[in-house]
Amino acid sequence: MTESTQSKDGNVRSRIIKSGPVYDRIDTAGMEEDIPDLQDRMRQLENRNNFLEEQCSQIESEKRYLENQKIKYEREIRKLQSELDRMKTSPLIIGTVIDVIKNDKVIVRSSNGPQFLVNVSQYIEENKLTPGAKVALNQHTLAIAEVLPPTEDPAVAAMEVLECTDIDYKQIGGLEAQIQEIKEAVELPLNEPERFSRVGIEPPKGVLLYGLPGTGKTLLAKAVAHRTNATFIRVVGSELVQKYIGDGSKLVREIFEMARKKAPSIIFIDELDSIAARRLNETTGADREVQRTLMQLLAEMDGFDKRKNIRIIAATNRPDVLDPAILRPGRFDRLVNVPMPDLEARERILKIHTRKMNLAKGVDFKKLAKITENMSGADLKAIVTEAGMFAVRKDKEIVEMEDFLEARDKVSMAAETQRMKQTALPEAMFV
Numbered sequence: 001m002t003e004s005t006q007s008k009d010g011n012v013r014s015r016i017i018k019s020g021p022v023y024d025r026i027d028t029a030g031m032e033e034d035i036p037d038l039q040d041r042m043r044q045l046e047n048r049n050n051f052l053e054e055q056c057s058q059i060e061s062e063k064r065y066l067e068n069q070k071i072k073y074e075r076e077i078r079k080l081q082s083e084l085d086r087m088k089t090s091p092l093i094i095g096t097v098i099d100v101i102k103n104d105k106v107i108v109r110s111s112n113g114p115q116f117l118v119n120v121s122q123y124i125e126e127n128k129l130t131p132g133a134k135v136a137l138n139q140h141t142l143a144i145a146e147v148l149p150p151t152e153d154p155a156v157a158a159m160e161v162l163e164c165t166d167i168d169y170k171q172i173g174g175l176e177a178q179i180q181e182i183k184e185a186v187e188l189p190l191n192e193p194e195r196f197s198r199v200g201i202e203p204p205k206g207v208l209l210y211g212l213p214g215t216g217k218t219l220l221a222k223a224v225a226h227r228t229n230a231t232f233i234r235v236v237g238s239e240l241v242q243k244y245i246g247d248g249s250k251l252v253r254e255i256f257e258m259a260r261k262k263a264p265s266i267i268f269i270d271e272l273d274s275i276a277a278r279r280l281n282e283t284t285g286a287d288r289e290v291q292r293t294l295m296q297l298l299a300e301m302d303g304f305d306k307r308k309n310i311r312i313i314a315a316t317n318r319p320d321v322l323d324p325a326i327l328r329p330g331r332f333d334r335l336v337n338v339p340m341p342d343l344e345a346r347e348r349i350l351k352i353h354t355r356k357m358n359l360a361k362g363v364d365f366k367k368l369a370k371i372t373e374n375m376s377g378a379d380l381k382a383i384v385t386e387a388g389m390f391a392v393r394k395d396k397e398i399v400e401m402e403d404f405l406e407a408r409d410k411v412s413m414a415a416e417t418q419r420m421k422q423t424a425l426p427e428a429m430f431v
Helices: 001-016 034-089 176-191 194-199 217-227 247-261 285-301 343-353 365-371 376-391 403-429
Strands: 014-021 022-026 091-100 106-109 115-119 133-138 145-148 204-209 231-236 263-271 310-316 336-338
Touching: 001 231, 014 403, 034 247, 106 133, 176 194, 176 204, 176 217, 176 336, 204 217, 217 231, 217 263, 217 310, 231 247, 247 263, 247 285, 247 310, 343 365, 343 376, 365 403
Parallel strands: 204 310, 204 336, 231 263, 263 310
Antiparallel strands: 014 022, 091 106, 091 133, 106 115, 133 145
16 A cells, blocks of 8 residues: 555544444545545455455355365276276186075085085075076185076077068979978968867977978078068077087077077078987997987977977988988978979079069070079079179170070089089099
């Protein structure tokens, strides 16, 4: 504060006469000239006060922000600490409940194999401890820490076909009788079961499609998956052959268990001969494991438990090597032979595969059907594809008859070479 300001304040104070604790009389003489200075001083003090209030509110907001950040970081520290503690905990052993005994004692079999009589945590409900349930065991005391929920094998879950193919019976040529049989054995029991109840018979349980490679066995299964609303489970026979003892049987059991849960369902086993070959007296360790898997498959197909709305379709091109036990009625009630296409069937197959192609007017399907004798449906599809490739090579917009003839020669030559290799292979093995 300057000296002039101090003198002015002294003059003002000297004009104020105190009487007791309050100012009861003020000498206003000569104060008119000091009023502007007092007003200016008051404005300065008000501005200073407003500035300090703004600073105070700003500091309080920063304080609240820092407190919120502190709470946030403390919460994150607790979360990280709990995660660290969880990662440091010792692992639990997976076991299976064998039997439940009184006094909170349970017999379990650990994943290593031996059985133990263990205690149970008091927080586990007794109704969850049933024989066959999976439990987590303490690593040191082997006490049951928790009951694990039932889970499906990822390999089994991947076998379920979620998106049906767009193949219909109209896209299959020359197999009208086979289509009729598979409709009666698979579609009608699932879509119209009252027909069988009126007659008083049980529908067929399984259909075996057999025939030479490329005749359309898998194509029929795809058409069934498209026509029915049932859960379609596709299994390749070689997938059931596992390395360790019991894994293949367990996989078969879980496949049928999933089919029961999601009934109505259809199980399609492709390449059945890889798992259901004829059992011989002299076998190796690997053959014995395949036989165990086959016996589990036989038990599931015609075992003690009812299959309900579960239908089985299998396909093979080697029916001569199948075990007789799997071919008896009650397992595969219908054996459907899928033959090589005849003249009329070959013509229809060619028309089906060329329906989206730009064809010349001179394409004669009857002639093509005559010159493609002893060719399967897969060979005919390969001829159509090769004819299109020849047209692409020549940069043409349409496919002509000469392209089909060239494609026929190429495909027939490749098929003949393959047959010669298969014939010469056994002779070369003994040289």
